[in-house]
Amino acid sequence: MIYADNAATTKMSEKALETMVSLIKDTYGNPSSLYEFGQKSREVLEDARAKVAKAIGANPKEIIFTSGGSESDNQAILSAAKAGEAAGKKHIISSAFEHHAVLHTLNKLKKEGFEITLLDVHENGLIDPGEVEDAIKEDTCLVTIMFANNEIGTIEPIREIGEVCKKHGVTFHTDAVQAIGHIPVNVVDDNIDMLSASAHKFHGPKGVGFLYVRKGVRLFNLIEGGAQEKGKRAGTENVPGIAAMAVALEDAVSNLENYSKIVTAKRDRLIEGISDISHSALNGDAKKRLPGNVNFCFEGIEGESILLLLDDKGIAASSGSACTSGSLDPSHVLLAIGRVHDVAHGSLRLTIDESTTDEEVETIIASVKEVVEYLRGFSPVWRDLISGKREFIL
Numbered sequence: 158m159i160y161a162d163n164a165a166t167t168k169m170s171e172k173a174l175e176t177m178v179s180l181i182k183d184t185y186g187n188p189s190s191l192y193e194f195g196q197k198s199r200e201v202l203e204d205a206r207a208k209v210a211k212a213i214g215a216n217p218k219e220i221i222f223t224s225g226g227s228e229s230d231n232q233a234i235l236s237a238a239k240a241g242e243a244a245g246k247k248h249i250i251s252s253a254f255e256h257h258a259v260l261h262t263l264n265k266l267k268k269e270g271f272e273i274t275l276l277d278v279h280e281n282g283l284i285d286p287g288e289v290e291d292a293i294k295e296d297t298c299l300v301t302i303m304f305a306n307n308e309i310g311t312i313e314p315i316r317e318i319g320e321v322c323k324k325h326g327v328t329f330h331t332d333a334v335q336a337i338g339h340i341p342v343n344v345v346d347d348n349i350d351m352l353s354a355s356a357h358k359f360h361g362p363k364g365v366g367f368l369y370v371r372k373g374v375r376l377f378n379l380i381e382g383g384a385q386e387k388g389k390r391a392g393t394e395n396v397p398g399i400a401a402m403a404v405a406l407e408d409a410v411s412n413l414e415n416y417s418k419i420v421t422a423k424r425d426r427l428i429e430g431i432s433d434i435s436h437s438a439l440n441g442d443a444k445k446r447l448p449g450n451v452n453f454c455f456e457g458i459e460g461e462s463i464l465l466l467l468d469d470k471g472i473a474a475s476s477g478s479a480c481t482s483g484s485l486d487p488s489h490v491l492l493a494i495g496r497v498h499d500v501a502h503g504s505l506r507l508t509i510d511e512s513t514t515d516e517e518v519e520t521i522i523a524s525v526k527e528v529v530e531y532l533r534g535f536s537p538v539w540r541d542l543i544s545g546k547r548e549f550i551l
């Protein structure tokens with residue numbers, strides 16, 4: 158089987174797995190207990206916090222462990238909204254192609270009377286920092302823009318957007334779930350106030366993540382209870398998962414340059430090979446994109462059928478986000494970059510990593526070509542397109 162869906166989730170690294178299993182077996186004390194057995198777990202927890210902080214240029218005191226990207230996004234956004242409301246500021250700026258963990262949280266706030274501005278994303282999948290600045294008003298309490306998009310892989314100008322927010326004194330949150338462990342991130346240099354991350358997107362376990370909150374930024378709880386995580390996130394910490402996440406992140410960050418070089422070369426070969434298919438188009442900027450992300454639209458076919466046929470050939474891919482697959486609506490990300498419904502339906506996302514071999518890359522290219530040609534062979538839409546009854550868009 159060829160696994161080409163690393164944006165949905167990744168395989169745990171050997172080191173993360175070993176760390177997790179050994180801690181589950183032997184270090185099961187509660188980190189909040191005062192006896193030595195619990196204190197051992199406390200040490201593991203604080204060591205993990207130091208590792209995570211170091212990986213993003215933060216102070217360990219600024220790291221809160223959570224259950225993953227969705228929880229971190231919810232807590233960051235709802236917190237900033239609450240702090241804003243207390244100061245009479247109820248305007249939030251975000252973008253149309255955020256993850257649903259962000260968009261659905263913003264929808265909830267909208268129902269509570271917040272004004273939400275969703276910025277347009279340009280055709281190349283990038284957001285303009287100048288447009289962020291233009292959207293900022295007296296009562297803006299939060300800007301939340303993702304670091305890298307989970308479907309089309311584009312890397313946003315986060316440092317510049319952060320600078321704009323800093324200049325206007327607006328809190329800046331970024332969903333960096335796809336970026337952390339894949340490209341360099343430094344919360345100080347990148348002017349970030351709050352950042353969300355998830356372990357299972359960088360070879361750590363599922364159900365674990367963290368939220369970075371810059372010193373001085375107010376944070377409110379989502380979960381009430383004990384005084385864990387400095388009272389900001391109740392519940393006994395998932396010590397084995399957190400330690401495994403820290404190990405996975407430490408490894409990913411120390412290998413970033415090498416990873417980027419190797420995976421970018423494979424990505425570019427995939428893009429080159431798939432571009433041979435007529436009436437196809439790459440989604441998102443060709444260069445300002447994550448090392449492992451390839452996302453194409455093909456005219457005249459359905460994304461879901463491409464996936465099923467690729468699955469038959471032993472290739473695991475996606476049409477976009479895990480949340481939209483299974484629904485008939487085209488991806489909100491592809492619509493946000495201006496793809497029309499018909500074209501957005503025929504999308505394919507391939508997300509590779511270091512373990513993807515050159516041979517697998519060639520197999521993917523050949524299989525995608527075969528599948529697209531086969532599907533077009535009996536597509537009524539394709540027949541209309543080639544007979545001129547309908548006009549090509551791509």
Ligand SMILES: *Cc1c(COP(=O)(O)O)cnc(C)c1O
Nearest residue numbers: 225226227256258307334335355
């Ligand atoms: C996966 C993902 C999330 C959700 O993370 P979970 O840990 O699965 O809750 C949020 N944002 C982005 C961009 C993602 O890719």
